[in-house]
Amino acid sequence: MPFVLIYILCISIAWGSPWRSIEQLPAVITEKDNLSVLEHLKNLSSDQFTGRKFASQGSVESQAYLVSALKALSIPAFNNQYHHNFKQSGLFQSKQGTNIIAYIQGTHQKDEYIVLTAHYDHLGTKRNKVYNGADDNASGTAALLLYAKLLKKSPLKYSVILLFTDGEEVDLLGAKAFIAQQSKILSKIKLNINLDMIAGSKKTKKLHFLKKDLSQILSTQKLEALTQLQNHFKTNSSVNLTPGFRRVKSVGSNVNRANWLMASDHGVFSKAGIPFIYFGVGTHKNYHSEFDNYANINQNFYLAAINIIFQQLVYIDNAMYEGAIPD
Template sequence: MISKINSSIVLVFLFIITPVGSIFSQEEITKQELEEHIQFLANDSLKGRFPGTVENKMVVDYIKKDFTSNGIFSQFQEFTARLKADNSEVKTCNVIGFIEGNDPILKNEIIILGAHYDHLGVREGSIYNGADDNASGTAALLEIAEKVKANQKLLKRSILFIAFGAEEQGLLGSSYFVNHPTVALDSVKLMINMDMVGHLNEQNHVYMGGAGTFPGGMQLMDSLGMPNHVKPIVHAGSVAGSDHVSFYDKGISVLGIHTGGHDHYHKPTDDIENLNLAGEVKVANYIYNALMAIANSKREMKFIPQDD
């Protein structure tokens, strides 16, 4: 385990040079790798992953290197983010990975799995590390992508993995993507978003909105609970609060998944010590199995709008 430090930039560069993954993608999502990703992403030396900073760029490089090390085609999507605090503009990125499906027809249909990697930076001398918000989601994105790559032969549909920038500034990364898509937007059949998935409670509750936006979504997400040792709290609508909203507003089916609010939300105490890492393994496997159930099937995927 890599212990948390306050100032050693050397450790940050070591992480960037040597991502957790390797050219041999693993078939298991492990607590160790989730922990190592979050130790990097939520380290004090990254100063809260604020858009436009050197530290934010280090995170972008780390994510892309991890995709590449696992044999996943990846690219940067640079955009300009207008900051809430002073209305200034900075450059930041979405990081996109792509795994192609195998069915000659269905591979042209795309499922997106996303998570934002930015956080709040430094405020009044305190570092907001955002271990749950959203280092947890970014770590899950990397681990799930690695497992999907190891099982690519099973895929019918193709999958885009997107680490969004500047979510905390107003869903800017996802908004930029849907307005400047790297694939035909009408080919995107579902967007699954992970934002704060590191605080699984004692009841193993996994919360989600949008399950009613595609056929059979409610039943699918409920049925996968018991085999993955979680208890889904499934809502047909309740589409709000994070990057999946940008896709829903474009008429794309979505799932927004999280493990609930807590006292550390948007506070300097949102550190790795307060996460349930063993619980995040369960959540990541639940999401992986939902993703694969959709990507590996010929089920009809169409958008169903919801009232709430």
């Protein structure tokens, strides 16, 4: 395929006000980065990990893959450990889940955090067929690995916690465990950005988003500028960035996807009073099936999606900091 060479832009006169306060964005997504993120997505959704089912050997092996990738990028572990275990209690036995968490210190607001989340678990195997979960959610997981690389080179003003959650497909267990285990820093978490299904299928044309409580962290002016930027991406981007999701309950889902506020890990952060933005394509014909594999994702769409999500992350980081500076 012709790989999309995506540049993260500096000030653009044509784009107007959302970027006027940003002198330079901190990184460029290169063709090499595109190849790398696609390779991660391909690997994570391969049969090697047998569908990454919660508390399975495939899950353990995918954890090892993530930690190896983070170490190769010299990304520090969160609180000096990558593996953060939790238990799922059952009637006859309990199972262990494991969040993988990394950390990149900010340049200015070191003790305040933006948490980037993507769940790496999926459904495992059914009827001897591997449910690879390429879109759901190797796509978001691979994107976080790319963002880790970019932010290691050029950190944001706020510190970033990279949270690869386990057990999202099992009642959002990993996100709930993180909130419970990190109660001491919850008041310091400014924002959650959650990526869950951002590669779609071959026919996917829209990247949806949902945001809540951003007025807690952005002034009216900055929030309006963010909306302008998102409107720009709706009409001037190949991913057609679109607010909101269709209210459809999908067959086979463990979560009622009609309730998009609680459809993925962002819902747990929202319940804890933390503002969020959730990016995803919504359900499609390959959702929770054996056809959600690497061959069936929309690669060009995916590469464009990770670009515009990252641009919004950079804008919000700068906008929050500018709002936090005393007059």
